[in-house]
């Protein structure tokens with residue numbers, strides 16, 4: 037193989053492994069063949085969304101069957117009920133909530149920031165205990181959203197940013213992906 041071809045092969049193999057680059061390129065995430073993976077519980081069939089629904093995905097159920105899923109529902113872990121009012125991050129994104137610069141407010145006007153922080157820490161503890169390096173989380177949630185979340189104005193618009201748990205897991209060094217990028 038020529039030096040140029042070797043370099044191309046290396047680049048092609050390496051680029052998709054860098055989360056930021058992969059996100060920019062819109063490259064999908066591949067579920068690794070082994071190891072524990074943090075997964076939003078609603079993706080594995082648990083009816084824990086704010087509307088008491090599951091958002092079941094086949095790959096998540098398979099990870100559970102293989103004993104490799106670390107299921108987390110940060111909002112329930114933070115003490116919120118099922119069902120519960122929808123909530124959005126107001127004044128920033130998940131990283132801003134972690135830094136005390138933004139709050140999570142429910143559509144009924146309650147400040148639920150502390151519940152979201154508690155849930156995020158619970159998920160991070162579970163990830164650490166399991167030795168997980170990858171988390172695949174439900175898109176657009178103020179907890180689990182990765183890369184895009186609701187605007188904070190309850191107007192159906194989206195903004196760039198992560199949910200609180202996604203942001204904390206990233207800070208903890210995990211690769212975090214949205215369920216919508218799973219192949």
Ligand code: SF4
Nearest residue numbers: 076078085109174180
């Ligand atoms: S907090 Fe995450 S796991 Fe729980 S229902 Fe919302 S998206 Fe699903």
